Amino acid sequence: MREGRSKAFYLLATFFAGYVLFLYGPMIAIFILSFQGPEGGLTFPMNGLSLHWFYKLFAGTGIVDIGSAFVRSLKLGLVVTVVTVVLSVAAGMAFRKTFRGSAVLFYTAIASLIVPSIITSLGIALEFRLIDDFIHKHVSGWGVGAWASDWQTGMGLFTSGLGAHLSWTLPFGLLIMFAIFNRFDHRLEEAARDLGATPSQTFRHVVLPIILPSVVGIGLFGFTLSWDELARSSQAIGAVNTLPLELQGLTTTVTKPDIYALGTLTSAVSFLVIFVALGVILILRKRQARHGSDAHAGIP
Amino acid sequence: MSIARTLNDARSELVAWLQAGPMMLVFGLFFLLPLALVIIVSFWDYNEYEIIPRFSARGYTETFEGCLTELPNLCTILKTYLKTLKLCFLVWAITLTIGFTVAYFLAFHVRSTTWQIVLSLLCTIPFWTSNVIRMIAWIPLLGRNGLVNSGLQKAGVIDKPLEWLLFSEFAVVLALVHLFTFFMVVPIFNSMIRIDKRLIEAAYDAGATGWQTLRDIVIPLAKPGIVIGSIFVITIVMGDFITVGVMGGQQIASAGKIIEVRLNALHFPAAAANAVILLGFTFLIIASLSRLVDVRKEL
Numbered sequence: 001m002r003e004g005r006s007k008a009f010y011l012l013a014t015f016f017a018g019y020v021l022f023l024y025g026p027m028i029a030i031f032i033l034s035f036q037g038p039e040g041g042l043t044f045p046m047n048g049l050s051l052h053w054f055y056k057l058f059a060g061t062g063i064v065d066i067g068s069a070f071v072r073s074l075k076l077g078l079v080v081t082v083v084t085v086v087l088s089v090a091a092g093m094a095f096r097k098t099f100r101g102s103a104v105l106f107y108t109a110i111a112s113l114i115v116p117s118i119i120t121s122l123g124i125a126l127e128f129r130l131i132d133d134f135i136h137k138h139v140s141g142w143g144v145g146a147w148a149s150d151w152q153t154g155m156g157l158f159t160s161g162l163g164a165h166l167s168w169t170l171p172f173g174l175l176i177m178f179a180i181f182n183r184f185d186h187r188l189e190e191a192a193r194d195l196g197a198t199p200s201q202t203f204r205h206v207v208l209p210i211i212l213p214s215v216v217g218i219g220l221f222g223f224t225l226s227w228d229e230l231a232r233s234s235q236a237i238g239a240v241n242t243l244p245l246e247l248q249g250l251t252t253t254v255t256k257p258d259i260y261a262l263g264t265l266t267s268a269v270s271f272l273v274i275f276v277a278l279g280v281i282l283i284l285r286k287r288q289a290r291h292g293s294d295a296h297a298g299i300p
Numbered sequence: 301m302s303i304a305r306t307l308n309d310a311r312s313e314l315v316a317w318l319q320a321g322p323m324m325l326v327f328g329l330f331f332l333l334p335l336a337l338v339i340i341v342s343f344w345d346y347n348e349y350e351i352i353p354r355f356s357a358r359g360y361t362e363t364f365e366g367c368l369t370e371l372p373n374l375c376t377i378l379k380t381y382l383k384t385l386k387l388c389f390l391v392w393a394i395t396l397t398i399g400f401t402v403a404y405f406l407a408f409h410v411r412s413t414t415w416q417i418v419l420s421l422l423c424t425i426p427f428w429t430s431n432v433i434r435m436i437a438w439i440p441l442l443g444r445n446g447l448v449n450s451g452l453q454k455a456g457v458i459d460k461p462l463e464w465l466l467f468s469e470f471a472v473v474l475a476l477v478h479l480f481t482f483f484m485v486v487p488i489f490n491s492m493i494r495i496d497k498r499l500i501e502a503a504y505d506a507g508a509t510g511w512q513t514l515r516d517i518v519i520p521l522a523k524p525g526i527v528i529g530s531i532f533v534i535t536i537v538m539g540d541f542i543t544v545g546v547m548g549g550q551q552i553a554s555a556g557k558i559i560e561v562r563l564n565a566l567h568f569p570a571a572a573a574n575a576v577i578l579l580g581f582t583f584l585i586i587a588s589l590s591r592l593v594d595v596r597k598e599l
Binding site for chain 1: 312313315316317319320322323324326327329330331332333334335336337338341350351398401402404405406409419421422423425426428429430431432433434435436437438439440441443445446447450478481510531532535536538539540541542546550556559560563568571572575578579582586
């Protein structure tokens with residue numbers, strides 16, 4: 001395999017290029033079409049070039065209240081990101097020691113990843129429904145205060161919705177932590193300990209700086225998975241909708257390019273987050289290299 | 301000495317528990333408990349607007365209604381599962397072929413690490429964007445007046461637009477492949493990258509053809525990745541109701557779609573019964589697949 005490029009290489013390279021085109025082609029089509037003129041339709045040809053459909057989106061005249069769904073999704077995404085990063089790093093550290101129940105946690109995470117989302121979503125919906133029923137039937141009679149008799153539902157963006165999203169993002173976070181620590185040089189921590197560092201000092205000054213680029217990666221997964229999450233939210237989000245849910249609702253009713261404008265906008269947020277995160281990862285790596293640590297060598 | 305060590309171990313375990321506890325709690329509250337409730341509620345009774353906490357197998361009997369009396373014709377639920385399995389098989393076969401080829405190219409033919417990272421990122425970025433958008437992105441191409449139809453018409457291949465391109469089973473399979481090939485590429489690439497390149501060179505030196513090397517060395521060693529990728533793709537397709545809904549024009553039934561329909565009718569126990577059936581199916585598939593490989597060892 002050391003000689004020049006073989007015929008197989010060119011064949012496979014063409015296949016790969018075809019796959020990339022298949023991945024990006026359709027998306028590029030809707031990005032272009034979202035700039036349709038006011039008279040334009042859902043397909044090519046372009047009928048003029050304008051920002052008409054973006055204006056329409058923000059004017060809120062056409063479709064549902066996109067602005068507030070946008071803000072809701074953003075808030076939820078940020079909370080999910082923070083919780084995913086903190087809990088994943090903590091649990092990742094735990095897996096470096098032996099503890100009873102580690103296998104249970106591992107298999108639970110894997111199961112949470114592969115049990116069909118609709119089942120998890122249904123389960124969370126049932127859970128909150130039963131709590132609501134219980135409060136309505138029993139607690140309101142205990143005279144514990146006005147909250148019980150005024151109780152509507154416990155379901156909401158930051159209760160059931162947050163839980164549903166975490167059941168999806170945490171397994172990814174944990175698996176990324178496994179990947180990090182598989183390649184982590186244990187001697188660095190031992191050296192820190194031998195030099196008299198406390199466990200929290202070792203973590204803050206040795207472990208965290210080394211794993212930081214990958215931790216940013218966990219954040220990237222946390223945000224993007226939450227921002228685009230649909231199946232688990234579908235039953236468990238409560239009365240209000242997130243942006244992907246609104247978008248899904250639109251697919252059956254909309255016949256104008258405003259759905260593409262919304263798609264372009266949502267993707268723009270995704271791309272912004274992806275490139276900022278990748279940029280931060282790159283800068284952190286460069287800094288590690290510059291500071292002469294060979295710690296990064298183990299993490300490609 | 302040994303007491304100190306025992307104390308140390310106990311302390312280390314306590315710390316580990318404090319670190320892993322929050323995540324376990326989240327899984328307990330938002331995954332394990334919900335799952336248990338699905339199973340319990342599937343055996344409860346219901347009426348038009350509420351769940352009645354009283355034992356009843358109604359959710360199941362209604363689901364399988366007519367399955368015995370209508371024989372030899374298949375009842376709705378069996379037909380739906382058969383259709384879902386067919387969908388599953390098609391998507392699995394296609395994603396596996398594409399995923400394996402792409403991973404093989406990245407692992408064995410891209411030589412510099414930088415290019416490997418760049419090309420892998422190129423495959424990963426769509427995964428970080430919205431699935432619904434990636435579905436509606438097919439409308440301008442496959443729609444009645446889309447690029448494919450107008451192109452074929454101009455070329456004189458067809459004289460009226462093909463109706464089966466969009467909102468059809470074809471569209472569902474296409475979209476599922478488009479969305480989830482990524483789940484095959486990553487684990488297979490991960491297995492391939494760990495194959496010692498010298499093994500391949502040794503095979504060539506010993507006179508093996510490219511095809512023999514692929515069959516006798518690469519595929520067996522990439523098996524764990526293939527199995528993990530297959531588990532991902534199959535479980536996703538089995539439970540999917542969004543792609544089937546959007547790309548099938550809400551007209552195609554699937555195992556996941558039944559649950560959604562029952563839920564929209566607020567028949568929670570019936571939805572739960574269907575969820576348990578789907579869970580059982582998924583579990584069987586995973587169990588038979590994971591006999592082929594130790595998942596934990598591979599991570």
